[in-house]
Amino acid sequence: MRSRLVKKSLIYRAFSGFVLVAASLLANVVYGQMSTPGQFQVGESGAATYTIPIQLPPGVGGMEPKLSLNYSSQAGNGLLGVGWSLGGLGGISRCPRTMAQDGVRGGVNYDLNDRYCLDGQRLIAVNGTDGGNGTEYRTERESYAKIVSFGSVGNGPAWFKVWTKAGQIMSYGDSPDSRIEAAGKSEIKIWALSKIEDTKSNRLKINYLKDSANADFYPIRIDYSSNSTSGAGAASAVTFQYENRPDVNPVYQAGARSANVVRLKSVSTLGATNQVIAVYQISYGLSPLNGVSRIESVQNCDGSLNNCLPKINFTWTTSSPSTGFTAPASGNWITNIGSPVGTVKLLDLNGDGRTDLMTSLGNGNWNVCLATGENSFNCGTWYSNIAASAQNVLVLDLNGDGRADMMTPVGGGYWNVCLSTGSGFDCSTWYSNNGASAANTSVADVNGDGRGDMLTPVGNGYWNVCISGGTSFGCATWYTNIGASAANTVVVDLNGDGKSDLMTPLGDGNWNVCLSNGDGFTCSTWYSSNAASVPATRFDS
Structure with missing residues (x-):
């Protein structure tokens, strides 16, 4: 009895420490009436998890999808809102070198240096080169599966096939709808699971809807219990229904944009005549803190929706985030940087998500301290051909690899650009028609491609906009009704489209707002009850 109480207490603390109150779930699951009760666990990483299996008609020879709705307190905002995901499907994606x-240490750049991961597990080439036609792989943690890449599309394979130790043959990306290209590129970023077949030729086929405009995809139907030898058609199916979501949040990888614009509304199971047998209905709410989608209930009904099992209701914490530092983040971290705070740049130089420190030593040498995340920094000297002080250097990610780069003007419209490799700088000269100083130049991403651009006012509402292509700038003049200097202008994404906008105060609570459409600005006046001026902390520094 004591061990059961301890386990329940641990689960409650794990959930309440993140976002979900487990006690509410326990109170709303009526196990005596539920055919699909959920299951709590605390994972190896400390994440609190909850799983709702989706019950399906059995397939021939056990060939049916194993689907579930999965919650993890460590998961982000995805197809089922924050924390939740659809389990039972998988894919192969690009992943960085390690x-x-x-x-x-590398990033994902959609080139031949990318590596590949199967459901998050790194694939190790054992015969051939990574991404080559006919290359054989194994998983980093041995699963006794044989994985082979086939064909070629851009800088990578066309599709993959996996032979499991259980005798199943799984295909990834062998159909057009299961090959998901990166936005604006021919390269494939995800090879989704498209087909499973066993030794008796029993087959399962997954169909997807591709959202090419947002470089995203969603499963729409799974047909199973067909047989490729006998010619028997699928006896059962699963379909997925979606709704538009209000919390679209674009993300970028190597300059390629993707966005999830829908959320899963229901999952339906179908019989041999496409008759709907059961429907799992999912209801959402929005967090009052940040507006993200959150599942509020899941209910299993029959095909008519007239007879339903009791809902599983979810109650979320709504308290404001706490402020302050907690161990081990707080305390003294040792570096070899003795410079004043004002001369130290805070940035992520190696793309690991941690904030690093950098300050100039003179003569092109920079003292770089990379954060380890464990109360310490690894410090060393990186050389560049930029001898300027930290105050005269712009920091931005020019090539979209997730690592901060730096640049400084050298005159005549030329800029000295040093791209971070994660362990040093690779420097060259880029030309722009912008001859301004770093102090009068704002850093932005005006076209939403994940690469840093430059904006400099040239007078009478005109701004010189230099958009980074990853290896050089393309410059043009954009008109706004903002005639202020860069120092008096806030650069911020006001409408959540991934593009940087401009705003400057007009007084009496009015703000001049110019929204970027990627090719120019559209300006209007917005009112705020806060009549403050531009804050002292710049968004672009």
Whole structure:
């Protein structure tokens, strides 16, 4: 009895420490009436998890999808809102090189240096080169599966096939709808699971809807219990229904944009004549803190929706985030940087998501301290051909690899650009028609491609806009009704479209707002009850 109480207490603390109150779930699950009760667990990483299995008609020879709705307190905002995901499907995606496996730390750049991961597990090439036609792989953690890449599309394979130790043959990306290209590129970013077949030729086929405009995809139908030898058609199916979501949040990888614009509304199971047998209905609310989608209930009904099992209701915490530092983040971290705070740049130089420190030593040498996340920094000297002080350097990600780069003007419209490799700088000269100083130049991403651009006012409402292409600038003049200097202008994404906008105060609570459409600005006046001036902390520094 004591062990059961301890387990329940641990689960409650894990959930309440993140976002979900487990006690509410326990109170709303009527196990005596539920055919699909959920299950709590605390994972190895400390995440609180909850799983709702989706019950399906059995397939021939056990060939049916194993689907579930999965919650993790460590998961982000996805197809089922924050924390939730659809389990039972999978895919192969591009992943970065690592020091342990490759001897170098890299990013995902949609080139031949990318590596591949199966459901998050790194694939290790054992015969052939990564991404090559006919290359054989194994998983980093041995699963006794044989994985082979086939064909070629851009800088990568066309599709993959996996032979499991259970005798199943799984295909990834062998149909057009299961190959998901990166936005604006021919390269494939995800090879989704498209087909499973067993040794008796029993087959399962997954169909997807591709949202090419947003570089995203969603499963729409799974047909199973067909047989490729006998010619028997699918006896059962699962379909997925979606609704538009209000909390669209674009993300970028190597300059490629993607966005999830829908959320899963229901899952339906179908019989041999496409008759709907059961429907799992999902209801959402929005967080009052940040507006993200959150599942409020899941209910299993029959095909008519007239007879339903009791809902599983979810109650979320709504308290404001706490402020302050907690161990081990707080305390003294040792560096070899003795410079004043004002001369130190805060940035992420190696793309690991941690904030690093950098200050100039003079003569092109920079003292760089990379945060380890464990109360310490790893410090060393990086050389660049930028001898300016930190105050005269712009910091931005010019090539969209997730690592902060730096640049400084050298005159005549030329800029000295140093791209971070994660362990040093690779420097060259880029030309723009912008001859301004760093102090009068704002850093932005005006076209939403994940690469940093430059904006400089040239007078009478005109701004010189230089858009980074990853290796050079393309400059043009954009008109606004903002005639202020860069120092008096806030750069911020006001409408959540991933593009940087401009705003400057007019007085009496009015703000001049110019929204970027990627090719120019559209300006209007917005009112705020806060009549404050531009804050001292700049968004672009």
